[in-house]
Amino acid sequence: MSPILLNINKHISLSPEEQQLFLSKTEVHHFKAKTILLNSGQVCKHSYFVNSGTLRSFNINDNIVEHVLSFACDGWWISDMYSLISQKPGNLFIEVLEDAEVVLLSKENQEQLYTEIPKLERFFRILTENSLVANQQRLMDSLSLSAEERFEKFCEKYPTLTQKIPQKQIASYIGVTPEFFSKMKSRLLRNQ
Template sequence: MKTILENIAKQITLTPEEEVLFLSRTEVQHFKAKTIIHNSGTVCKNSYFVNSGILRSFNINDNIVEHIMSFACAGWWISDMYSLLSQKPGNLFIEVLEDAELVVLSKENQEILYREIPKLERLFRILIENSLVANQERLMDNLSLSAEERFEKFQKKYADLQHKIPQKQIASYIGVTPEFFSKMKSRLLRK
């Protein structure tokens, strides 16, 4: 639980009593690789903080093509934000890619914590703002950058992940087919 408290301390200061109260409203769960912890079409009831492991959020279009929205590794939060905030069925799956230990915070407990520790609203506002900025930047990148430039940004953002996840998932994240990605990587290696 030290990791999540260190993550929180980057944004707000909790007293020791508040730390205990926060932790009492969370649950540590372990998941095996390939476990889907949230399904598209269901209402998201939890936020997940990654203590260890790797997760991804993705959707599947009508042509059965996966579109990866994000990855999360140790020290990152992940959820279906649309569904969690609106409490409507979402369109994302969240899958464990590498055995993971997650701190699970339910929407219900998050709301209780907002009342018991009001400064947590500031923490989650900052997290949501950062998520909004990252999503807007990613959208602009997809509209204006070449596949090679998007791959370079992926390498910087997820430096530790690129050798741990399948190449087809990297291709999906940057918005290209696995075949195009393979040719592009070969071309980049020759440079």
């Protein structure tokens, strides 16, 4: 079974016909690293589900500094939720970090699917709930933990990623400069 159907089946069960219908509303695309799937200022038209590879969402503030909102590896969803639900221009970029196979589900098709398979309301509600919980936790962590502790949490959450992506991306995710991250890392290594 395709990864995206497996993902859905974690929370609801679809009949074979419903599964077919669902897949018929999606498109699979292959993207090279560094491809930008969504630019700041654009209206987000899709939810993205990662079959393989790595994506990230981030914004850029006035000072030309990037901040990573989230990474998405195999089996994760990613989009600009604000722009997707409001259909207004957002301020997030979505970029491919490692060559990726991605399932695209357009906003329109998603809305159609809600009426054709109401159970999907439940699935996306649960998906969103889980995202919200993870985000709230990260927010509390950013208020109360040191950079070192936030790095630990990152390693727990994305165990495979540490080796695969440039470490400046990790620095950006935990909210420190690459220079400080480098210093912190060598300090961690020195103290075994």
